Amino acid sequence: MSSARIEITELETDNIGGQRSKFDVIATILYICIDGSLKNHIVGKGNFSDSMTNHYISILLYNDLLSTYIDNENNRRTYYRTTDKGKEVIHFYNQIQRLFKIATPSSKNNNISGVQARSLGNTISSSAAQIVTKRILIVDDEADITSALKRGLEKYGFTVEVNNNPLSMLSGYEAGYYDLLIIDIKMPEMDGFELYQVIRKLDNRTKVCFWTAFEVAYEQFVKRFPSMNEKFFIKKPVTLEDLVDKINRITEDEKGSS
Numbered sequence: 001m002s003s004a005r006i007e008i009t010e011l012e013t014d015n016i017g018g019q020r021s022k023f024d025v026i027a028t029i030l031y032i033c034i035d036g037s038l039k040n041h042i043v044g045k046g047n048f049s050d051s052m053t054n055h056y057i058s059i060l061l062y063n064d065l066l067s068t069y070i071d072n073e074n075n076r077r078t079y080y081r082t083t084d085k086g087k088e089v090i091h092f093y094n095q096i097q098r099l100f101k102i103a104t105p106s107s108k109n110n111n112i113s114g115v116q117a118r119s120l121g122n123t124i125s126s127s128a129a130q131i132v133t134k135r136i137l138i139v140d141d142e143a144d145i146t147s148a149l150k151r152g153l154e155k156y157g158f159t160v161e162v163n164n165n166p167l168s169m170l171s172g173y174e175a176g177y178y179d180l181l182i183i184d185i186k187m188p189e190m191d192g193f194e195l196y197q198v199i200r201k202l203d204n205r206t207k208v209c210f211w212t213a214f215e216v217a218y219e220q221f222v223k224r225f226p227s228m229n230e231k232f233f234i235k236k237p238v239t240l241e242d243l244v245d246k247i248n249r250i251t252e253d254e255k256g257s258s
Contacts, residue, residue, distance in 0.1 A: 022144075026065075027093040029056055030086045033066060036079040039237075054213035057237040059144055062152035065089060068239050134251050135177065138162045139169050139195065140184035140211075152240045158247070166190040175203035179251045182234075185212040193224060207250055211236055 028046045037045075043053050057080060060066040065086035071077050082090070136158050140146050146162035153160045161178075163169040167189055181199065185192035192210050199208060210221070211234035221233055231250060234243070 023093065023096075025052075025056055026060065027090055029053075029060060030065060030082045030090050033080045033082045034087070034090075036069070036081045038077060038079060042080070051213045054236045055142065055145065058213070059148045060086065061237060062148040062240050133157055133159055134179040134247070135159045136161070136180050136182060136247065137169070137178045138182045139166055139187075139192075140164065140182075141187045141189075142184070149240075149243075153244070153247075156240075156244050166192075166195045170195070170198060170202075173199070173202060176205050178206050180247060181206060181208045183208060183210055185210050196225075208232065209234055209246075209250060211238075213237070 025046070025048070029042055032042050032045050039050075039053060039057065042048065042057070043050055046053070048056075057066065061068070061080075063085075064083055066080050067083050069079050069081060071079055136153065138146050138149060138160065140162070141164050143164050146164060150160045150162050166183075166187055183192040183195055187195075190198075192212075196208055196210070199206075209232040213236040222228070222230075231246070234246060238246070
C-alpha cells in the first residue's frame, strides 16, 4: 500500500508550536512499526518519552492496530508490528493530510512488505477461550487507555467497568461485587497505593492488581506491600492476550490474594 508512506520529520512539525496531536503520534508509531520495531527504536525515532510510548503502544495493542512477536534469535526481545488494520489508519491519515493540503513529500520506494500481521482480537489463546464471565473494574485517569482496554477485554467475554477518578470510584464502591480491580499507580488525586489501602478497609475479599507505565521498582512495591505476590503487579505495555491470561490466573487462583 503505497499510501502508507509518511515522513516522520513532517509529523513532528506540522502542528502549531511543534505540538503533535494524538492522531499524529499514533500515525508516527504505526509508521515506525510497519516492518517491526523495538520499543526503544520507537522512542528514538519518534522523539517520545518512554512513558508516552508505553501509553500509546497500549492503546494501539488493545485496538488491534499493533501486534507483537518475539525474536528468538535476538535475546527474545519483543517487537511491535503494524497490523493490516493499522496500515489502514496510516492510509486514512495521509488522506486527511492531503485534505488539509499538507504536502507529503514523495520519498524513495517504501512499500509495505507483505507481512501477515497477527490480529489479537481474532487470535484467542486456548486459556482465554475458556473464560467464564468475570466482573472487572479498571481505575486509571487516562480515559483513552480505559476505553480501549474495556473494548478489548469485552471481546474476551469479561464484564468491564471503568472509572477515571479514584475518589468517584470510592463513592459508589460495592464490596464483593467485582472479581478483580485493576488500578493504575500514578494518578493525580490519589495514587494507586493509597486507593488500595482505602479499598482494603471496605473490602478484604476482592482481588486487586496494580499496573503502571512508569518504571516503578518491584522492590519498592514489595517493600510497601510485603505480603503481595508479584503476579499482582503488571507493567505497561502488556498485550491484550497476555493481560487476559494474567487476569484468568489471578481470578482463578483461590489461594492467591492481593
